Amino acid sequence: MPTFYGTEVTSRLMLGTAQYPSPAILADAFRRSGAGIATVSVRREASGDQAGQDFWALIRDLGVAVLPNTAGCYSVREAVTTAQMARELFDTNWIKLEVIGHADTLQPDPFGLVDAAAQLAEDGFEVFPYCTEDLVLCERLVEVGCKVLMPWGAPIGTGLGLNNIYGLRSLRAHFPDIPLVVDAGLGLPSQAAHAMELGYEAVLLNTAVAKAGDPAAMAQAFGLAVQAGALAASADPMDARDMAAPSTPVFGKAML
């Protein structure tokens, strides 16, 4: 199982906690999927005081590692402040860092992201940056102290899957020792399995499960898919080829 900042997690599936029909269904989704990490939006849900405690208690009761995030932050300062609030609320140095650069596509602001990651790493945070698959950006993030990278598959909430297989593959090749997580854009379990087959350590998703007609069943499907994909990746898959290669012997047939 993957290890993030020295902590081995129990699953390759990370689930967000927003938009479920109810906390009971959210809990069901975690149970049935075996997801090992729950991400929580601090900015949106918390007012930072006692008032939000009921929901935090529900999240803690899931019994999985909590990865607070800075979802909805559009500036470095906002993201850093939110991270500091999250550290106090959840008593963890982990932070999934989102610095959004564009309101329509919700794509990361790569410049702000590096800046915020540097500040937070300096301050003792263990940063999980939500980034694009841009190789140079990822190098910068690693330089400032990120030991995990979380490139998007597609824009948040679109369900488009892995939009740039080439980019994701080259990241894997370029960072053989950094845990890589596909974060955002997944819509179907097959896409999660594909990410595993590319050699990624984990996937993180929310909408695909929360907005499914039966979120708990979809969560279970994703849980099975990441297992299948990871198993396949460890089984040294065959290489694709152009010409047919018969799977049964052809002795005794005329060779044309």
Next chain:
Amino acid sequence: MSGPFTIIGGGVCGLAMAAELSSRGVQVTVIDPKGAPGDHACSWWAGGMLAPDCEGASAEPEIVRQGRKAVGWWESQGAAVHHEGTLVVALYRDQSNLATFARRAPSAATLSKGQIAEQEPHLAERYSKALFLADEGHLDPRATLTALHAKLAQRGVRFGDEITGQVIDCRGLAARDSLTDLRGVKGEMLVVRCPDMTLSRPVRLLHPRFPLYIVPRGDGEFMLGATQIETRERSRATLRSVMELMNAAYALHPAFGEAELLEIGVDARPAFPDNQPRIRRIGEVIYANGLFRHGFLLAPALAQMTADLVLDGKIPEVWYEDYRER
């Protein structure tokens, strides 16, 4: 048991409970320290949509089933229920949301541009496709609560501060002191006046980030709702939330850009972990709570089941929990 009963809490849950019990001929007292219905009750801020089929697109089937009783019940209590159905639209780029909604709300009929024009001429300017749920209704929550309060007093329901007989606790979020799994879900809403706009029925805008409903309140007034934030904070509407509601309304129809802002409302809905209500016995007290965003929709069913329980000993078919020591 034949009473008397004391209901604590005079929001939609308590008043529906008082109405149901008193209509069955038993003596009822309602205790609400704030007196008449007002902004201290979460239901004061409600949309007043009686829309079980719409809710069914994302809520449990039981909510749909029990919610279907609402229109008839409120009318039997003399409430002015509008039978105009619900219209559901999505912006062009979110058409896939409309398809998903149609699949999950099977009673929704698809309307063409011409059919939309017959229902809501102003929306036909902007939408060529909509969903219509014909059997749904809506009411004005404040007028309904105020009228029901007056009617109950006429009917002999006492509004006082003395507990007599069986206590039925309908305090909403305030009952957290006894119901440890009750949480608050904050909602923010707006009331605007927009004389340029005419709508005859609630309209829902499906939007991946800022879902919105608009309920006409007559005289050019509209209620815009509502956010859902996991906190029991009952005040402090944020600029972000208000902006999102306004943006969504403006996107629904630009005429709302000229609307006058009359009110910004905030409160927190009482909810159990599965967002479904409960009738729960703890000791000698019966708690009816957890109506979440379904106050006017489910208070009737909850009141009927509670009355069946306390008067006829009939165990409710759903949502009942007996925590008494056996």
